[in-house]
Amino acid sequence: MNIVRKIFGGDIRQLGMVAALVILIAYFQIKTGGLTLDPNNVNNIIQGNAYILVLAIGMVLVIIAGHIDLSVGSISAFVGIVVAIAIRDWSLPWPVGILLGLGLGALVGVWQGFWVARVGIPAFIVTLAGMLFFRGANQYVGKSNTVPVPEGFQVIGSGSLPEVGPNTGYNNLTVLLGILGCAAIVYGALRSRARLTKIGAQVEEAWAMWTRLALVCLVILGAMFLIASGRKGFPVSGLILVVLVLVYGFIASKTVLGRHIYAVGGNRHAAELSGVKSRQINFFVMANMAVLASLAGMMFVARSTASGPFDGVGWELDAIAAVFIGGAAVTGGVGTVVGSIVGGLVMAVLNNGLQLEGVGADATQMIKGLVLLIAVAFDVYNKSQGKPSILGLFQRNRDRNRRLAEAESGTVDTQNPAQSSVTSTSSTLGSDS
Amino acid sequence: MSNVAPTATGTARTGSHEVILEMRAITKEFPGVKALSDVDMTVRRGEIHAICGENGAGKSTLMKVLSGVHPHGSYRGEILWNGAPAQFSSIRDSEQAGIVIIHQELALIPELSIAENIFLGNEQTRRGAIDWVQTQAKAAQLLERVGLSEDPMTKVKDIGVGKQQLVEIAKALSKDVQLLILDEPTAALNESDSQHLLQIMDGLRSHGVTCIMISHKLNEIEQISDAITIIRDGRSIETLRVKEDGVDENRIIRGMVGRDLESRFPDHTPTIGEVFFEVKHWNVQHPVRADRLVANDASFFVRRGEIVGFAGLMGAGRTELMRSIFGRSYGTLLGGTIVKDGKELHLKHVRDAIDAGLAYVTEDRKTLGLNLLDDIKRTTVSAKLSRITHGLVVDETEEYRIAEQYRQELRTKTPNVEEGVAKLSGGNQQKVVLAKWLFTEPDLLILDEPTRGIDVGAKFEIYGIIQRLAAQGKGVIVVSSELPELLGLADRIYTIAEGRITGCLDKAQADQESLMRLMTKNTTRTQANAVS
Numbered sequence: 014m015n016i017v018r019k020i021f022g023g024d025i026r027q028l029g030m031v032a033a034l035v036i037l038i039a040y041f042q043i044k045t046g047g048l049t050l051d052p053n054n055v056n057n058i059i060q061g062n063a064y065i066l067v068l069a070i071g072m073v074l075v076i077i078a079g080h081i082d083l084s085v086g087s088i089s090a091f092v093g094i095v096v097a098i099a100i101r102d103w104s105l106p107w108p109v110g111i112l113l114g115l116g117l118g119a120l121v122g123v124w125q126g127f128w129v130a131r132v133g134i135p136a137f138i139v140t141l142a143g144m145l146f147f148r149g150a151n152q153y154v155g156k157s158n159t160v161p162v163p164e165g166f167q168v169i170g171s172g173s174l175p176e177v178g179p180n181t182g183y184n185n186l187t188v189l190l191g192i193l194g195c196a197a198i199v200y201g202a203l204r205s206r207a208r209l210t211k212i213g214a215q216v217e218e219a220w221a222m223w224t225r226l227a228l229v230c231l232v233i234l235g236a237m238f239l240i241a242s243g244r245k246g247f248p249v250s251g252l253i254l255v256v257l258v259l260v261y262g263f264i265a266s267k268t269v270l271g272r273h274i275y276a277v278g279g280n281r282h283a284a285e286l287s288g289v290k291s292r293q294i295n296f297f298v299m300a301n302m303a304v305l306a307s308l309a310g311m312m313f314v315a316r317s318t319a320s321g322p323f324d325g326v327g328w329e330l331d332a333i334a335a336v337f338i339g340g341a342a343v344t345g346g347v348g349t350v351v352g353s354i355v356g357g358l359v360m361a362v363l364n365n366g367l368q369l370e371g372v373g374a375d376a377t378q379m380i381k382g383l384v385l386l387i388a389v390a391f392d393v394y395n396k397s398q399g400k401p402s403i404l405g406l407f408q409r410n411r412d413r414n415r416r417l418a419e420a421e422s423g424t425v426d427t428q429n430p431a432q433s434s435v436t437s438t439s440s441t442l443g444s445d446s
Numbered sequence: 447m448s449n450v451a452p453t454a455t456g457t458a459r460t461g462s463h464e465v466i467l468e469m470r471a472i473t474k475e476f477p478g479v480k481a482l483s484d485v486d487m488t489v490r491r492g493e494i495h496a497i498c499g500e501n502g503a504g505k506s507t508l509m510k511v512l513s514g515v516h517p518h519g520s521y522r523g524e525i526l527w528n529g530a531p532a533q534f535s536s537i538r539d540s541e542q543a544g545i546v547i548i549h550q551e552l553a554l555i556p557e558l559s560i561a562e563n564i565f566l567g568n569e570q571t572r573r574g575a576i577d578w579v580q581t582q583a584k585a586a587q588l589l590e591r592v593g594l595s596e597d598p599m600t601k602v603k604d605i606g607v608g609k610q611q612l613v614e615i616a617k618a619l620s621k622d623v624q625l626l627i628l629d630e631p632t633a634a635l636n637e638s639d640s641q642h643l644l645q646i647m648d649g650l651r652s653h654g655v656t657c658i659m660i661s662h663k664l665n666e667i668e669q670i671s672d673a674i675t676i677i678r679d680g681r682s683i684e685t686l687r688v689k690e691d692g693v694d695e696n697r698i699i700r701g702m703v704g705r706d707l708e709s710r711f712p713d714h715t716p717t718i719g720e721v722f723f724e725v726k727h728w729n730v731q732h733p734v735r736a737d738r739l740v741a742n743d744a745s746f747f748v749r750r751g752e753i754v755g756f757a758g759l760m761g762a763g764r765t766e767l768m769r770s771i772f773g774r775s776y777g778t779l780l781g782g783t784i785v786k787d788g789k790e791l792h793l794k795h796v797r798d799a800i801d802a803g804l805a806y807v808t809e810d811r812k813t814l815g816l817n818l819l820d821d822i823k824r825t826t827v828s829a830k831l832s833r834i835t836h837g838l839v840v841d842e843t844e845e846y847r848i849a850e851q852y853r854q855e856l857r858t859k860t861p862n863v864e865e866g867v868a869k870l871s872g873g874n875q876q877k878v879v880l881a882k883w884l885f886t887e888p889d890l891l892i893l894d895e896p897t898r899g900i901d902v903g904a905k906f907e908i909y910g911i912i913q914r915l916a917a918q919g920k921g922v923i924v925v926s927s928e929l930p931e932l933l934g935l936a937d938r939i940y941t942i943a944e945g946r947i948t949g950c951l952d953k954a955q956a957d958q959e960s961l962m963r964l965m966t967k968n969t970t971r972t973q974a975n976a977v978s
Binding site for chain 1: 769772773775795796797799800806808813814815816817818819820824828829830831832835838839840842843846847850862882
């Protein structure tokens with residue numbers, strides 16, 4: 014266990030999820046007689062879930078900041094129908110249609126961000142209203158009809174990397190993508206190690222780093238060669254997803270904006286007293302979510318070749334489940350983009366494997382529900398770091414009472430930080446003393 | 447425990463000095479802290495018994511021991527209730543015995559009516575359903591006893607704090623209370639509400655209800671109480687009989703502060719420059735209660751290299767004043783100016799205040815000062831990320847270097863700067879918070895209770911840091927409830943009471959008694975109308 018931890022870093026939660034994903038894949042691979050890792054099926058999994066994973070990226074930021082967004086499915090459907098009609102009736106070129114869709118998503122985002130950040134209505138309410146409103150708007154605009162989209166547009170949903178160069182038996186671009194990815198990862202790891210060494214910081218042992226890099230590269234190249242050996246190359250929707258993961262992963266972990274999102278979700282009062290403008294942060298996460306929802310909606314429409322009145326039903330719940338399976342905390346302040354993607358993939362592989370096995374939709378739903386519950390229960394159980402999670406919510410009151418009880422002797426809770434840190438996110442409004 | 451002895455049978459206050467409660471050698475320890483040690487207290491039936499002491503002396507802890515909040519077994523010592531040993535394991539136990547505590551933070555539910563609140567947990571029922579007729583009728587009777595003329599069906603949120611306090615008392619009376627404990631009953635009340643409350647207490651006394659009252663308002667204590675027990679540093683110092691001993695405010699103050707300076711301070715010779723920061727006629731309204739001014743025409747100044755102390759009792763408005771100056775992060779600003787280096791500042795947001803060279807270290811590290819999910823290095827740079835960003839991207843190498851530098855400079859005890867702040871001890875957490883604000887390169891550093899919950903060794907180090915900052919020519923404001931700390935550290939001390947600055951003493955003139963006198967100075971009161 015110690016060796017594993019050295020190689021992958023100390024985050025047991027994420028490690029557990031990755032391990033669960035690997036075990037799931039292995040299990041279904043055996044159970045379905047090799048169908049799971051068939052190139053076409055892998056492509057299928059990616060294309061069939063890319064839009065949910067795009068939603069999960071936006072959702073994890075919303076949840077880190079301490080909110081929730083229930084409206085994403087309806088927004089996706091609304092933007093999808095508007096874009097489909099615009100392309101058909103106004104004969105817009107499809108790339109302009111995509112820009113229109115993103116613009117519309119931004120407008121919706123401004124609307125919801127205004128209510129959450131400016132007026133201060135809980136996001137749960139604002140987006141519940143949005144869920145109803147935009148579902149209705151989808152059916153109003155499309156008159157509850159299904160509207161097809163042109164072939165060019167379908168690329169973002171079901172397109173793949175084209176065949177170029179010599180015939181190697183593999184899709185060359187896909188293989189190249191894998192090699193470039195590995196190179197970038199190795200380069201990044203070495204560079205950050207060099208800089209840390211320069212300032213005399215502690216760095217991990219070399220063998221741990223190299224083992225990790227080797228494993229990661231092996232997985233990437235393996236996946237890419239697997240996909241490249243099939244009939245088609247790497248899906249375009251998968252490529253969009255990879256780019257978004259890189260961009261948003263970077264934003265979340267390396268930029269001022271990302272820092273502020275975590276700060277607001279972790280302790281809003283402390284963040285504000287450190288000069289963070291929490292309204293702006295709340296506005297951003299809500300608006301950004303709507304833009305990503307519009308993209309997800311268009312990707313789905315492109316894959317299913319038409320926009321319909323029941324697109325996007327229940328997507329918000331899939332996205333939220335992915336985020337929580339991926340280790341985010343209900344109370345905010347905790348969560349990662351990559352974790353949410355892993356969480357989403359766990360659900361996706363589970364869905365796919367059960368389908369291949371011929372398990373009905375009823376049982377599949379039940380199993381997915383249990384997986385979510387168990388994943389979060391695991392999180393709660395592992396709360397050794399004092400990260401707040403669902404249980405933390407319930408403990409809050411108890412702990413507050415205890416703190417009141419010890420208020421006069423004031424020093425008490427500071428003596429035992431681990432114990433009382435559960436209450437860290439409790440939002441006691443400015444102290445009155 | 448025998449919980450008979452109905453309310454009205456208590457002997458009047460002039461009768462034989464029958465003892466209702468005796469607490470013997472109560473010792474209560476929290477991990478690492480001895481909150482109470484060998485506290486004795488004897489309360490006679492039908493008297494109003496005040497408990498006095500500085501913030502943190504152990505008054506509330508003692509009352510929590512008595513009322514079962516700290517259950518029997520979690521403390522040492524003995525409680526004799528009506529002459530028999532009592533072992534309360536919860537508030538419910540003590541309430542059954544006739545002891546009711548009213549906390550400083552009222553425990554009423556705003557959305558429920560007065561009547562519902564009074565009978566909460568003790569609902570008046572008939573065949574399993576709430577009997578509204580009886581609930582209202584009984585509530586009305588109780589309200590009459592506390593002199594409150596409100597419809598029992600009025601929601602609690604619609605009446606003022608003063609009346610809410612009376613509802614709490616009515617609730618206590620509904621439980622056949624023999625001993626009523628009031629923790630800072632008048633702290634949040636205005637003058638006339640306070641007087642009314644004191645009258646009600648006087649009325650209860652004549653009906654044989656015994657009261658224990660914790661209060662900082664010495665004039666009220668002198669006015670109404672029969673006996674005063676003084677607690678200092680978790681020990682009971684003395685019990686004074688107001689009439690017999692001829693007690694006055696000065697006598698109480700002497701009892702409260704009479705101790706030697708026990709904390710040590712590093713040697714320091716101040717080099718004080720010219721005035722560079724000034725606040726003039728600062729008025730701030732409470733964020734919720736529009737009738738309350740948390741800062742009332744406050745004016746003060748800070749010189750370069752000077753450590754300025756702010757003394758005041760709990761609720762006096764020290765924190766509120768500082769936070770309103772720090773980018774209006776508390777209350778509504780009604781008027782006033784801030785001048786720094788000759789220029790008037792308009793600090794509309796915390797960001798503006800930080801950019802103007804102000805830093806504010808909050809009194810409550812856990813809820814206001816730190817994101818406990820974060821690690822040391824990220825916390826250290828969090829208040830001025832712009833110093834280490836290229837474009838919008840945080841330079842993590844620089845972040846590590848800076849965090850490491852502060853770790854060494856402030857001697858924070860941690861294996862590395864990637865440790866989560868939640869895992870640190872109070873003293874080391876405070877050093878991380880200090881590092882965070884030092885990183886903003888402030889000219890004026892405001893420290894609110896900088897050593898609360900910190901052990902003696904770390905205190906000494908933090909005093910040293912504060913003095914070093916002053917020696918660098920920065921202005922430092924220290925808000926503290928510990929008078930010895932202010933006396934040892936500050937070059938000049940302001941006192942605040944009820945949002946007003948009531949005095950300013952140089953280090954040479956100040957001592958605990960003079961400060962305490964200014965801190966308890968009731969600015970709005972005319973001493974004339976005393977009860978009974």
